Amino acid sequence: MCYHVKVNNQIQIMFNGHKKFAFALVTLIFFAYAFYAYAMMHRGSGMGTQGMLGGSERAENSFETQFYKEENNDFWSYILSLFGISNKPSEKEQTQIKEKLKNALYGAYPKEANPNGLLREFNMVAAPSEVEIVPGYKTRVWAYNGQVPGPIFRIKLGDTFKLNFKNNLPQETTIHFHGVRVPNAMDGVPGVTQPPIKPGESFVYKFTPKDPGTYWFHPHVRSFEQVERGLYGILIVEDEVSEKYDRDELWVVDDWRLTQDAQVYSYFMIMPDLMHDGRWGNVITVNAKLKESLKTRPGERIRLRFVNSSNARIYKLDFGGLDAKAIAVDGMYVKENFNPNGFILAPGNRLDVDIKIHQQDKGKTFVIKDTFEGQNNELGEIAVADVPGKKLPDFPYPHNDLVPDWREAAKLPADKLYVLDKKMLGMGRIVWTINGKAYPDYDPVTFKYDTFNKIKFRNDSNNYHPMHLHGQFFKLISRDGKVIDEPFFRDTVLVYPGETVEVATVPYDKGRWLSHCHILEHADAGMMTVVEVE
Ligand SMILES: [Cu+2]
Numbered sequence: 001m002c003y004h005v006k007v008n009n010q011i012q013i014m015f016n017g018h019k020k021f022a023f024a025l026v027t028l029i030f031f032a033y034a035f036y037a038y039a040m041m042h043r044g045s046g047m048g049t050q051g052m053l054g055g056s057e058r059a060e061n062s063f064e065t066q067f068y069k070e071e072n073n074d075f076w077s078y079i080l081s082l083f084g085i086s087n088k089p090s091e092k093e094q095t096q097i098k099e100k101l102k103n104a105l106y107g108a109y110p111k112e113a114n115p116n117g118l119l120r121e122f123n124m125v126a127a128p129s130e131v132e133i134v135p136g137y138k139t140r141v142w143a144y145n146g147q148v149p150g151p152i153f154r155i156k157l158g159d160t161f162k163l164n165f166k167n168n169l170p171q172e173t174t175i176h177f178h179g180v181r182v183p184n185a186m187d188g189v190p191g192v193t194q195p196p197i198k199p200g201e202s203f204v205y206k207f208t209p210k211d212p213g214t215y216w217f218h219p220h221v222r223s224f225e226q227v228e229r230g231l232y233g234i235l236i237v238e239d240e241v242s243e244k245y246d247r248d249e250l251w252v253v254d255d256w257r258l259t260q261d262a263q264v265y266s267y268f269m270i271m272p273d274l275m276h277d278g279r280w281g282n283v284i285t286v287n288a289k290l291k292e293s294l295k296t297r298p299g300e301r302i303r304l305r306f307v308n309s310s311n312a313r314i315y316k317l318d319f320g321g322l323d324a325k326a327i328a329v330d331g332m333y334v335k336e337n338f339n340p341n342g343f344i345l346a347p348g349n350r351l352d353v354d355i356k357i358h359q360q361d362k363g364k365t366f367v368i369k370d371t372f373e374g375q376n377n378e379l380g381e382i383a384v385a386d387v388p389g390k391k392l393p394d395f396p397y398p399h400n401d402l403v404p405d406w407r408e409a410a411k412l413p414a415d416k417l418y419v420l421d422k423k424m425l426g427m428g429r430i431v432w433t434i435n436g437k438a439y440p441d442y443d444p445v446t447f448k449y450d451t452f453n454k455i456k457f458r459n460d461s462n463n464y465h466p467m468h469l470h471g472q473f474f475k476l477i478s479r480d481g482k483v484i485d486e487p488f489f490r491d492t493v494l495v496y497p498g499e500t501v502e503v504a505t506v507p508y509d510k511g512r513w514l515s516h517c518h519i520l521e522h523a524d525a526g527m528m529t530v531v532e533v534e
Pocket of ligand 1: 465466519522523527
């Protein structure tokens with residue numbers, strides 16, 4: 001009896017031991033397989049692929065990490081879904097969430113323009129010209145009104161802007177006002193919103209901007225050549241805050257590929273640029289100068305507006321020891337100012353910083369640098385005179401309290417997925433595709449006016465794609481499943497190699513809006529699509 005009990009117990013213990021081991025093993029295999037299957041499903045979204053990819057800069061090294069919120073529970077949702085359990089919101093809940101998030105935007109920026117009746121009329125000609133970029137050399141460029149950067153048009157919010165434009169270039173052209181919410185017919189996209197303007201012809205652009213801020217304009221025909229040759233200008237829409245600063249300055253950052261005799265290298269869309277991240281130049285300029293220097297005095301408060309007009313180069317800004325705060329991104333005020341060190345200024349992006357020059361800065365020189373991909377490029381300097389200063393203007397950092405918190409959007413399925421990739425065609429031809437299509441072939445989508453829409457960009461390539469939407473602002477929702485609550489809107493977001501980025505927008509402007517990569521070589525090789533708002 002005792003013997004049997006003992007043996008039975010031993011068998012029981014042995015059996016229990018094996019059962020536990022077997023259970024642990026099965027569980028391990030299950031999770032390993034589930035993880036593998038999940039990783040395969042999300043290939044290109046960064047999981048397990050990042051180390052092998054081209055670009056060395058990563059989202060996790062940028063200023064954005066300060067806005068990262070809790071991890072999205074995608075993996076666990078996937079595990080639950082294997083058992084037929086869904087923790088995703090039902091269709092009814094999705095509708096409710098979208099309604100709530102849409103309402104959270106109200107008041108953050110207006111639906112309609114509010115014209116004050118004042119017309120501001122300007123004339124502008126695009127034509128070949130010469131400028132001095134490298135001291136002692138005349139560089140042949142294409143320019144607006146003979147200057148690079150082109151004219152800086154400053155108007156007040158509510159003014160109606162009218163531009164009588166003449167094309168004296170040897171090519172067709174158009175003008176697109178980047179970031180400005182214009183009537184669709186004024187958006188300057190050939191074949192979508194207007195026919196191209198032929199050499200010798202004119203066109204009148206007229207609109208009332210809805211939002212104050214820093215905007216720029218450039219051609220949308222052969223932009224890889226026309227922007228590179230020097231065609232870009234600035235539109236600043238001022239508001240009551242603009243007058244409070246001692247100085248309102250502009251740094252347009254560009255890079256040029258110049259030959260030995262300081263001429264624009266005239267072979268465009270060459271294979272190495274097309275294959276990789278577009279045309280990166282060998283000379284970086286600010287306001288078309290090799291070394292921009294801003295002379296200032298202690299006690300001055302400066303609004304410094306950055307615009308990246310480069311074809312392809314991405315900058316990571318470093319302000320050194322300056323007391324600088326970011327106050328506006330892509331034209332629009334931020335909810336709360338933040339430290340701009342590490343800010344990624346991709347092609348098309350703008351950043352406005354509020355700089356305070358303190359008494360103890362007397363006689364100092366501050367260098368503003370670009371450190372993208374570990375580089376160390378000096379963009380320009382701020383030199384403080386060695387003189388007694390004045391009192392710093394004391395007013396709160398401009399901000400927009402109504403920038404919504406859209407974190408909940410991370411739970412929603414995307415309304416539109418855009419897969420970004422390249423395709424090799426025969427004869428060494430390469431195209432950049434969105435959902436397998438190269439523009440003018442595209443995957444159409446329609447968003448309804450004043451509804452909440454989520455767009456997912458999945459970058460299956462090993463290159464950078466700063467994605468720009470015409471006609472609307474959006475907010476970043478997540479990167480590779482990490483929920484982000486940036487305190488600002490954007491019109492352009494950098495999608496890193498292999499990464500998946502979600503953004504959301506509530507369109508207030510009807511029409512056919514181009515959406516494209518702002519690496520101009522990628523855009524021209526097909527990475528463009530059209531979003532219809534009705
Ligand atoms: Cu691209």
